[in-house]
Amino acid sequence: MSLSDVAGLVRSSSSFLVTSHVDLDGDAVGSELGLALALEGMGKKVAVVNEDRLPSRYEFLPGLHLLLEPSEAMSDVEVAFVLDCTSMSRIGSVEKILANGGFPIVNMDHHESNARFGSINLVRPDACAAAVLVLELISELGEAVSPDVATCLYTAVLAETGSFRLSNTSREALTVSADLVQKGADPAAIAAQVFGRKAPAAVRLVGEALRSLEVSHNGDVTLLCLARNQVESSGISGDQLEGVVNFAMAVEDARVAVFLRELSDGVIKVSLRSDGTVDVDLIARGFGGGGHSNAAGARVPGTLTDVKGRILGSIAEVLDR
Ligand code: 5GP
Secondary structure, X not given: OOHHXXXXXXXXXXXXXXXXXXXXXXXXXXXXXXXXXXXXXXXXXXXXXXXXXXXXXXXXXXXXXXXXXXXXXXXXXXXEEEEOOOOHHHHOOHHHHHHOOOOOEEEEEOOOXXXXXXXXXXXXXXXXXXXXXXXXXXXXXXXXXXXXXXXXXXXXXXXXXOOOOOOOOOHHHHHHHHHHHHOOOOHHHHHHHHHOOOOHHHHHHHHHHHHOOEEEXXXXXXXXXXXXXXXXXXXXXXXXXXXXXXXXXXXXXXXXXXXXXXXXXXXXXXXXXXXXXXXXXXXXXXXXXXXXXXXXXXXXXXXXXXXXXXXXXXXXXXXXX
């Protein structure tokens, strides 16, 4: 099935549900809202439904009126889009709505490890962000990209490329972004919203994470961590910590950067980044997670100390090979 099949399905259907993965990030949110606004612009009924609440840094995005809680999801869905998500289980509680729905699932993603779980799978690992696939679909549909859609999709590319610094900052990432700017996205305003506007307590919490810096393996590996009580006593929601791992990657000579955050249920959220010489997707997969070769993650049950030991052990094995 191809992009034109998906376009045909869109044209012949009138009610859509759009979702993505748990631990919502910029590509997930921007792609969802961009697609949903485009569908709304075509006169379609559409809802964006996620397990997670919208991270506050993305509250400036247009299209928030299309967000629904899973319990409010409409009963007349004809097609579901799952964006930027490697597997059904990573959708979280929204998986139940999809599994019992009996409607086609369009899986649009850019992760190599995507499990091809959809009725239609549009997976392009060389795309810098899932948002690029959304843009391709809008173009296939012959629809214009409104300034609001451009804002959502530009935000997705900005976040997914780590502000145009990661190795997925391809020619396509830059040309697509330039095109989105021409269509109305405002780079400075978007960057100010995504990376600025942090509550003082959030900046202090990042400071606590930075103070935890450990450098090991002759400087190859850097690690930051935050315990559950640190996050809870700050009153800051964990989603405000998106990107903290990049500070660990900023240490000179670092080849692999790790950020460990203890979640409330005793599970550790692991974020991994690499300078391009180590495939962190492979490491994350060893812990039931995934991602890209330079940016990957996992949720690992255990204590901080235990998970730290296991992750560092696994990285050491790869580095020592
Ligand atoms: P982050 O570290 O920013 O949460 O995620 C980096 C990349 O890894 C993103 O592409 C994200 O979707 C992916 N990722 C993070 N955690 C998981 C996980 O638990 N499972 C899978 N399959 N991918 C993950």
